Each structure stands twice: as C-alpha cells, then as structure tokens.
Amino acid sequence: MGCSSSSTKTRRSDTSLRAALIIQNWYRGYKARLKARQHYALTIFQSIEYADEQGQMQLSTFFSFMLENYTHIHKEELELRNQSLESEQDMRDRWDYVDSIDVPDSYNGPRLQFPLTCTDIDLLLEAFKEQQILHAHYVLEVLFETKKVLKQMPNFTHIQTSPSKEVTICGDLHGKLDDLFLIFYKNGLPSERNPYVFNGDFVDRGKNSIEILMILCVSFLVYPNDLHLNRGNHEDFMMNLRYGFTKEILHKYKLHGKRILQILEEFYAWLPIGTIVDNEILVIHGGISETTDLNLLHRVERNKMKSVLIPPTETNRDHDTDSKHNKVGVTFNAHGRIKTNGSPTEHLTKHEWEQIIDILWSDPRGKNGCFPNTCRGGGCYFGPDVTSKILNKYQLKMLIRSHECKPEGYEICHDGKVVTIFSASNYYEEGSNRGAYIKLCSGTTPRFFQYQVTKATCFQPLRQRVDTMENSAIKILRERVISRKSDLTRAFQLQDHRKSGKLSVSQWAFCMENILGLNLPWRSLSSNLVNIDQNGNVEYMSSFQNIRIEKPVQEAHSTLVETLYRYRSDLEIIFNAIDTDHSGLISMEEFRAMWKLFSSHYNVHIDDSQVNKLANIMDLNKDGSIDFNEFLKAFYVVHRYEDLMKPDVTNLG
Amino acid sequence: MADEKDREEIIVAEFHKKIKEAFEVFDHESNNTVDVREIGTIIRSLGCCPTEGELHDLIAEVEEEEPTGYIRFEKFLPVMTEILLERKYRPIPEDVLLRAFEVLDSAKRGFLTKDELIKYMTEEGEPFSQEEMEEMLSAAIDPESNSINYKDYITMMVTDEN
Numbered sequence: 001m002g003c004s005s006s007s008t009k010t011r012r013s014d015t016s017l018r019a020a021l022i023i024q025n026w027y028r029g030y031k032a033r034l035k036a037r038q039h040y041a042l043t044i045f046q047s048i049e050y051a052d053e054q055g056q057m058q059l060s061t062f063f064s065f066m067l068e069n070y071t072h073i074h075k076e077e078l079e080l081r082n083q084s085l086e087s088e089q090d091m092r093d094r095w096d097y098v099d100s101i102d103v104p105d106s107y108n109g110p111r112l113q114f115p116l117t118c119t120d121i122d123l124l125l126e127a128f129k130e131q132q133i134l135h136a137h138y139v140l141e142v143l144f145e146t147k148k149v150l151k152q153m154p155n156f157t158h159i160q161t162s163p164s165k166e167v168t169i170c171g172d173l174h175g176k177l178d179d180l181f182l183i184f185y186k187n188g189l190p191s192e193r194n195p196y197v198f199n200g201d202f203v204d205r206g207k208n209s210i211e212i213l214m215i216l217c218v219s220f221l222v223y224p225n226d227l228h229l230n231r232g233n234h235e236d237f238m239m240n241l242r243y244g245f246t247k248e249i250l251h252k253y254k255l256h257g258k259r260i261l262q263i264l265e266e267f268y269a270w271l272p273i274g275t276i277v278d279n280e281i282l283v284i285h286g287g288i289s290e291t292t293d294l295n296l297l298h299r300v301e302r303n304k305m306k307s308v309l310i311p312p313t314e315t316n317r318d319h320d321t322d323s324k325h326n327k328v329g330v331t332f333n334a335h336g337r338i339k340t341n342g343s344p345t346e347h348l349t350k351h352e353w354e355q356i357i358d359i360l361w362s363d364p365r366g367k368n369g370c371f372p373n374t375c376r377g378g379g380c381y382f383g384p385d386v387t388s389k390i391l392n393k394y395q396l397k398m399l400i401r402s403h404e405c406k407p408e409g410y411e412i413c414h415d416g417k418v419v420t421i422f423s424a425s426n427y428y429e430e431g432s433n434r435g436a437y438i439k440l441c442s443g444t445t446p447r448f449f450q451y452q453v454t455k456a457t458c459f460q461p462l463r464q465r466v467d468t469m470e471n472s473a474i475k476i477l478r479e480r481v482i483s484r485k486s487d488l489t490r491a492f493q494l495q496d497h498r499k500s501g502k503l504s505v506s507q508w509a510f511c512m513e514n515i516l517g518l519n520l521p522w523r524s525l526s527s528n529l530v531n532i533d534q535n536g537n538v539e540y541m542s543s544f545q546n547i548r549i550e551k552p553v554q555e556a557h558s559t560l561v562e563t564l565y566r567y568r569s570d571l572e573i574i575f576n577a578i579d580t581d582h583s584g585l586i587s588m589e590e591f592r593a594m595w596k597l598f599s600s601h602y603n604v605h606i607d608d609s610q611v612n613k614l615a616n617i618m619d620l621n622k623d624g625s626i627d628f629n630e631f632l633k634a635f636y637v638v639h640r641y642e643d644l645m646k647p648d649v650t651n652l653g
Numbered sequence: 654m655a656d657e658k659d660r661e662e663i664i665v666a667e668f669h670k671k672i673k674e675a676f677e678v679f680d681h682e683s684n685n686t687v688d689v690r691e692i693g694t695i696i697r698s699l700g701c702c703p704t705e706g707e708l709h710d711l712i713a714e715v716e717e718e719e720p721t722g723y724i725r726f727e728k729f730l731p732v733m734t735e736i737l738l739e740r741k742y743r744p745i746p747e748d749v750l751l752r753a754f755e756v757l758d759s760a761k762r763g764f765l766t767k768d769e770l771i772k773y774m775t776e777e778g779e780p781f782s783q784e785e786m787e788e789m790l791s792a793a794i795d796p797e798s799n800s801i802n803y804k805d806y807i808t809m810m811v812t813d814e815n
Binding site for chain 1: 682
C-alpha cells in the first residue's frame, strides 16, 4: 500500500521533473536565440554607423581634392581675416552674436540671468522638461560666455578626488535628454561637492542636442571647476552637418540658427582635449595610438583644430601669391562661406592634427599593435600592448574613454586598464543598450551605475524589444542594399552561371559582403533579407523586394537615382559648402562643375548628359538655379507596408 | 564516393562559416575569443538545444586547461562542427512541448496558474533563476486570470520564432 502509492508518486514526480526539464530547456533555447538576434541587430547598427563615419572621412579627401581643382570659387567671396587684438575682437563679436538680438516680451521660455547661478540650472531643467525652447539670445550668450571661459583653460584639466568628493564620469549623450535627466535624478545635480566629467559627443543623432549643450554649458559657467567637458569627435561642425545637429538648430531656430552655427564652430575648438584624475586616470573621448604624445598634446594650440574634415594643408610654406589664396588656409565655415586665414600659423602641423584625431577617434581592440581604424576611417585600433606602453610612459593607471556604444553601457578591456563608458541608453533603438556612468574616488575601485530610459510605464518583454530592434536594423540594412542594387545584381548574375535566378546562401553572402563592405553574419540574417526555397537556395533578386527608391522624375535612369540616393548625405554637405551665399540654391554651372569632380573622385560612372538632363528637370523655375534641398529630398526610400507590421500579440501578456 | 566526400567537405565548410559568423558576433574585442558565459547563447543560436547539464560538459570540453573565462575559436570550432554534423541536441518539437505542459497540468484544465508555473520552473528540473522566471512570466501570464493558457502560449512563441 505505502509502497505502491509512493512509487506512483515517484513516477509522477519523475514525469513532472522531465516535463519541467523540457520546458526549461526549450525556454532557454528560445531566450538564447532572442539574445543572438539582439546581438545581430546591434552588429548591423554598429557596422553601418562606422561605415557612415568612413564615408565622412572620405568626404574629407574629396574636399581637399575639390579645393585643388575647383577653380570657380568666387574670388569676391573670399574674406581675409585679420589678426586683431583679442579683446577688441571679442567686444565686436559680442555685439554681432548676442546683444543685437532682443528677447521679445511675448517669449514664454526660460530667461537666464547673468552671471549664472544654480537657479538658472534648475530653470533650464524645468523648462526643457516642459519641452520649451531656449531663446536664441540666451543660446548665443551662453555659448559666447562659455567660450570665453574655456579659452582660459588648458588642454587637459587636472582634477583631484577625495572620499567626500567623488567625480562622476559620463560618456556619449548624443542629444538624448532623457538620459541626462535620469543621470541627474540618480546621481544628483552638478555642484562643488558633486563634480562631473562629460566625455564628449553631447550632440548629434538625438533630438535634444542643443538642450543638452545648454544644460552642460550653463552648469559649467556656474561651476567651472567642477563641471568638465571633453571634446568628442561629434563636437565638430562638419560632423553636425551629416549627423543631425545642424538640422536640429536650423529647425528650432529659424531666424538665428545660422548665427548659432557660426559661434559653435569656434566654441567646439576651445573644448579641452581631456581630463586627468588624481594624476593617474586619463579621460578622453576616443583612445590613443602608439605615437600618442601627451606632452605635445598639452602644448598644442587646440583651438586650431576646427574639424576632422579640414586636415592641415600639406605645407605651411608659401608658393606664389596666387596659390596662397587658393591653397594655404582655405577653409569652410559652418554655412559654407569659403574664407582664407591670414597666415600659415593659423593651422596645426600635420603631426599635431593626427595626434588629436587619434585621441578623438581611436578604438581599443584585443589584438596587439596599432592599426589604422579602417572601419571609421580615422584614428586607429590600439591593442593592450599600446595601452600598457602609453600608460606606463606617463605613469598613468587607467584610460577611461567613450565613443563606442556598449550593450551594458560600459565595458572593461585590456586587462582592466581601459574602460569604455557610454551614457546614451537605447542609442540605436528602443531596447538596444543600457547607459552607464562611473564614480571615481582615489584609492577605491571605480563604481559603475547602469540605467535605461523606458518609454512605456511597464517594461516590455524581451521579445518585443528584440523585435523592435531587429526590425529597425533590418530596415536600415535594406536601405543599404537598395542603394547598391545595380552593383549587387551584377555580382549575383556573375555567380549565377546557370541563369537560374538562384544562388547558394554562401554565394549570396559572399556578394553581399563584398559589395556592401559590411562584415555581418549574412548567413544568420539571410532569412530576414531574402527568399530561400525548399532546397536552401537563395532567390537573389528578392533581396530588393521589400523596398524601392522613389524616383523623383520618371525619366531618370535607375542607376543615376540609385547613386544619388546612396550619396545623398555627402551631396548635401558638398552643396552646403558650395552655396556660398547660403541661399539654398546653386547655379547650374556650379552643379555641373561639382558633379564632374564628385563623379571622378568617387569613381561614379554616370553619363554627364544624364546628370544634365536631371538638373534641367530639377530646375523647376527654369531660372538656371537648383534648390538642392528639394533636389535631395526627392530621393527617399519606400518600405513595403506589410513588412513593417507584425501581429499584435501584446494581449496575451 | 569522391562525390560524397566532396559534398561532405562542402557541408563542413558551410558549417564552419556559420559557426564563425555566430561566434564573431560575440567576439567583442575581435581577437577570436568570447566570454564563456556567451557560449550557451552561441550554441543555441545555431539551432541546438543542450540542457544546462549538457552545456556544462560542452564548456568543459572547449575550455583551456586552466580556465581563463574566455573560449577560443580554435577550440570551439571542431566541437561545434561535430555537434552540427551529428545533429545533436535537436530542438524540442512543438507537440512534445505541449505534452510537457499537459503533464504538469494534472487536472487537465488547459492552463497553469502563475504560482504553479513558478513552483515547477524554480523547484524542478534545472531550476530557473529569478531573472529567467520573471522574463517568462512577463510574456506568458495573462494578468487578468493570473494564469498561462499554454496551448496559446506555445502557438504564439512558435509563430514568433518563424
């Protein structure tokens, strides 16, 4: 009796044990595959981000190329900047930039009182929480005053911590205001007892770059010894043109936006290069190279580093007087006005420029040695040996840097010597990553604090977050694919000997990787990107089925459309630079000349007559000028509707 | 014979590429190593479903003599290739999964209460961690009835994966 009942009990608990095992095993498998999909999505975002940065660097060489060949620069547009007394210049500038703008009585936004106090910080935070916009007068005043104070500061700020005064280090914010609010909420506002270091990349990509910049600058003006700003690679007006900050400003400040952009250009260059904590921790935005020379970097005139896209001219020697106008010291300012600078000493030497680029653009990697950062196109990849060498050379213990998005908001590598800190949560997409900050105190190990801004009141299950991320990533990947349709089709057809319209997954992956230049797990992604038949073969033309480029005009040849779509960001920047009177219009002549240069430099084979035809069509007024913003807006992609909709399964949970 | 050998070589080559892709996604420092804690995820992302116990043994196989916390690709590749070739650790078919739930639902109600699910998942088999439990509950439990209708749940999960 006892025996039989207990054996049934044992049998039953055996089966329930096995049942539980099955469910657990299955669930863990499911969760792991979700996690893998999340990582794939992140890899896609990152590859494309870095490929874009590479494109940006390519633009830099194009500009040099263009300057050497583009002889249509209107000589009358060239301004010679004189070296006047600084204070005089400042006074004159102040009127130009700030005082000439009135704040109307009807303005309901925050009004700052100079000299600023912590009340103004609170005022700004409250106002921005209500999504108010700070009046341009105050924006300019803040930037102007901040620049004045920054000018007094050395390239590297040295700070000391103590048990009662820890310093908090934050990484990239990229215009994500909610993250800054969350940091201040968790960690307190900046003050003498609560110092902060913001390690660059405050702007671009997010939609509140100017608000973040204002909060940081105002805090800096109130606590100049306890709020430290390091320059990032996005504190660069050329980067802002491509990555959204310029657009944000021109959109929020329709009247005075251009003035703000103008002052930003100089403001950025005065941001310090880095911070050194307790003489042992180096905090910089990107990284180092094996040739990093901290002594040189302490000495260099950092304000001459205007933009990563404006490399120093090869020589600082004079040629003839003519070339002095065209070559030596020709730069673009924020709204494209080409100007010359009076003397060659307005520039950094090539070596100095490269040193700063390394600091702002490099990434740590596991492999020993120092290699050019081919992904981004600037700076280098530095290995653990380089870290040891440089840290030892300057008797430092640790390098804290940012620049790379990490799923957990931070990452430690190189045997604990390098820490990456990234403070923009959900950077690529809702749910893509956490943000983090570090609290440092001499004598203790650094403490990490993580967070994630969530939109919904209840946290979405992992599956939905991964779905969102994945859809987003696949979408932008498809945009890449369609922008190379002609090249890809040719590559596919070359491999398709039997003209069957099908390739093996391997062949398809090979073509995708080669043409797109993106190192992605193509095989794992294939089911999301193409149709695969029962035999496991890829119907390669289905790579293009879910998306198309909207043709602005019917007559335009598809290859031309594709090329213009592919390079639209670059073209936008180039057009802006050419548009010397910033009217939004360029002449047909300028368009043709620029296009010729562009196509030869980028090796783009488009018939001249086709481009001419297109330009003629785009010249809607038939007055010989092209509105290039309209021109570029005409190129956009259309995703197939059904693909974006997933079945709504939230009811179940 | 020669053909068959060719075919096997091609299959192995394809497996190698697949494994490399899955591995590289987790190789954050680009030095052909991954954190040992990611190995489970990598193996499962390749379509295999080892239990925790089996995973433990696999890790022992690919670890260094003196465990470093990192797994090298050179050690992982041959082991993973063999798993794929032998089709080991096949995923659980839908009907087996359903029957497992039915076993736990002794009263044959068609659902399990939240408490029952928690009890089974955290006390039996290879127990869930708190995180795993919360994660499963967030998607599975109908907040109104505080229970999981497992048939619907399975259907949803399976559709989602496809």
